[in-house]
Amino acid sequence: MCGITGWVSYDTDLTTRRPIVEQMTGTMADRGPDASGTWLRRKVALGHRRLAVIDLARGQQPMTASTPDGTVVLVYSGEVYNYRELRQQLVALGHQFRTASDTEVVLEGYLEWGSAVAEKLVGMYAFALWDERYDRLTLVRDRMGVKPLYLYETPDGGLLFGSEPKAILANPLAARVVDVDCLRELIGFTKAPGWSLWKGMTEVEPGTVVTLDDAGLRQRTYWRLPTWQHPDDQETTVATVRSLLADAVDKQMVSDVPQCVLLSGGLDSSAVTALAARSSLDGPLRTFSVDFAGQEETFQRDEMRTTPDGPFIRDVVAWTGSKHQDVVLDPATLADPDLRRAVVRARDMPIGLGDIDSSMYLLFQAIRADSTVALSGEFADELFGGYLWFHHPAARDADTFPWLAFQNSHTIDRTALLQPGLRSTLDIGTYIADQYATAVAGVDHLDGVDPLERRMRTSCHLHLTRLVRALLDRKDRMSMAVGLEVRVPFADHRLVEYVYNTPWSLKTFDGREKSLLRAAVNDQLPESVVHRVKNPYPTPQDPRYAAALQRQAADVLAETGSPVFEIVSPTWLTTTVAHDPATLPSAARNGLERVLDLYHWFDLYQPHLRL
Structure with missing residues (x-):
């Protein structure tokens, strides 16, 4: 896994702009802590940070x-999991290799098949090729969009690109402008293409050259x-x-560095x-999970979570014999403003997920x-x-996106603040x-299906393309910010194609959620986990965390000239800061997270708002 720019x-x-290119490349040092390289010619400059x-x-x-x-x-940037098979094909076609890397397989594959090499790759990747034979740049992004890639067109007909916006923003040609259209999606959360x-x-669309x-x-x-x-x-x-998933996991266990699995105790x-x-x-597989100090003992059911993760994690560890570590966090650590700044910098935007991102x-x-390297259950x-x-x-x-129709603390009146x-x-x-009308219009249906099947194909399509x-972007940013590669077996496109088309x-x-997956792995897991009801990623329930957010928000409120108030209502913030933290509604707490993200984002990025 790496970071690319150009x-x-x-x-x-x-060739006279090397300092700017090195600055663009340097913004992604966290994505690639092991090596840095640049390549410059008159018309093109490429930069790379490597995670070996x-x-x-x-x-x-x-x-x-x-x-x-x-x-x-x-x-x-990324990993091609079928690179060994492709390498054998290319050797049979006369290609010679200097390395054992999947990177060289992609390069030689391009020489053989041109941009059609993309169709032959199984994996997660984003890459750029400069072909001097034609003075042509080719950008490719993986089918599911596991690895990010952005571009910015320049006035001379050229462009800037990078794994993250920060690489592009390091170039003086990229204006740091945020207008009304930009903000609509940040708040609306439809993941517009x-x-x-x-x-x-713009973000290069998945499955695109x-x-x-x-x-x-x-x-x-x-x-x-x-x-x-x-x-x-x-x-x-x-x-x-079962076969497709097992093959995906097996292929993604290929690595020359230590690996582990992210274990939540869910299916x-x-x-x-x-x-x-x-x-x-x-030796034994390494597994890791996150928890919050004292939460299992004081756990309270809510609209989304019915059980703590701990007992189920312990069952899986005993069942598989993994070498496990719980990463236990406390409210003071989670509320640290320096941590929030690191998260906002990693995401390049004030997404407002707060403790979900920081933990x-x-x-x-x-x-x-x-x-x-870590394997994840994301995408299932x-x-x-x-x-x-x-x-x-x-x-x-x-008749809207299902995750917005299902009312919870992240969807109830996101505009209140x-x-x-x-x-x-913004309207x-x-x-x-x-956005919903556009998304639904892009769904293909089979003839003769009943209304429920048609509705659920639409819903599945919205989830897989929006x-x-x-x-995936969240997981990539949080992991690569610390130089960790996270792989996603459930995003293998062969598995995705098969399951998407299953009625x-x-x-x-069997009348439950994820019947197919449950049946495919039921003999691989303890009964407790096979029958566990879906629980989302954990968040702290300790009111001390909410109180810490309120104290920091009160400091923001005291800065009457803060650019935050070009977006945020001081009246809303005053009321929320004064609320008893023990009874602060989760929607209000999430609003505080967004305010604090905005505060640090303004300071870090100095955006120019056009509202």
């Missing part, structure tokens, strides 16, 4: 290949969710899911743990002391229909309705 210009000799995972000694980048007509240069908080910057040459900027989609008639009965379907992470334990070749950051930081809920709102009639049948005038200008309700991309009646054949 600059193509047709008006400027980029495969072929530690010889996988340096930018990586070049010489041809009779010019050099081809690659900067690459291509959206970036920064005006003029972008090319830039003298003819201009073009893009093509090399993969999208396919729609087909499911051919298999229940028994065959369960067996196929998804426990399934990955059990399958990974069978493939572990270096994940600290978990990954602790893991990085032991392991460089979106794929198999695990969220509560898949099974809640009001949310399921609402805004300045009244801005709230009116978030209309924005969400427009919601999950936001969650909803099969996905819920």
Whole structure:
């Protein structure tokens, strides 16, 4: 896993701009703490930060290949899990290799197949190739969008690109402008395709190839969710899911550095743990989880969480024999303003998830002391229909995004904290309705299906092309901020294609959520976990955490000239700060998280608002 960046210009000799290119590359030192490299020519400059995972000694980048007509240069982030098979194909076609890295397989694959190499890759990746033979830049992003990639077009017909917005913003050509359209998505949370908080910057869509040459900027989609008639009965379907998932986990256990699994005690992470334990070749599998001091003893059920994680984690550890570590956090650590700044810097925006992000950051930081690669259960809920709102009639049948229709502390009136005038200008309700209509129009359906099947295919499509991309981005940013690579077996596109096209009646054949996954792994897990009800990522319930947020927000309130109040209503903040922390509603607490994120974001990024 790594960070990539680059600059193509047709008006400027980029060999004279090395300090800027090195500054762009340096913004991603956390993504790649092991090595740094740049490659400059008159029209192009490429930068790379490396996190060494495969072929530690010889996988340096930018990586070049010489041809009779010019050099081809690659900067690459991610992992290709079928690189060994592709390498064998390429050797049979006459290619010679200097390294054992998957990076070189991508480079040689491009020389053989051009940009069609993208269709042959299984994995998570974002990469850029400069082909001197044609003075052409090619950008490629993986099918599911596990690895991020952004671009920013420049006035001379060139562009800037980077794994994260901060790499692009380090170039003086990139204006730090945020306008009304940018803010609508930040607050609306529909994960609009291509959206970036920064005006003029766009996210390369998953499954997309972008090319830039003298003819201009073009893009093509090399993969999208396919729609087909499911051919298999229940028994065959369960067996196929088991086989595809086991193969994905097995392939993702390939590494030249220490590995582990993120274990929450839920069905998804426990399934990955059990399958990974069978493939572990270096002694007992390492597993890690996050918890909060005293929370298991004082746990209280709420709208989303019915049980603490601890007992189920211990059951899985005993079942698999993993070597486990709990990372236990306290309110003071979670509320540390320096931690919040680190999280906001990692995300490049004030997303406002607060303790959800900061606890994940600290978990990954602790893991990085032991392991460089971690496997995750992310993506299973979106794929198999695990969220509560898949099974809640009001949310399921609402004509909006299901995760917004299911009312909870993260969705109830996300605009309450805004300045009244801005709230009116943004008109978030209309924005969400427009995004929903666009998203639904992009779903292909089979003929002759009943209304429920049609509705649930739409819902699954929305989750796999919208919601999950936001969650993958979160996991990538929090992990790479501490130099940890997180792999996502459930995002293997072969598994995704198969399960997406499985009828909803099969996905819920036993009347429960995630029936297929439960049946596919039930003999691999303890009974307690097989039958556990879905619980989301944990958050602290200690009122001392809410009190700490209120104290910090009171300090913000005292800065009457703070740019935060171009967005936030001082009246709302005054009322929320004065509330008893022991009874502070979770929606209000989440609002405080957003205010504090905004405060540090303004300080770190100095954005220019056009409202």
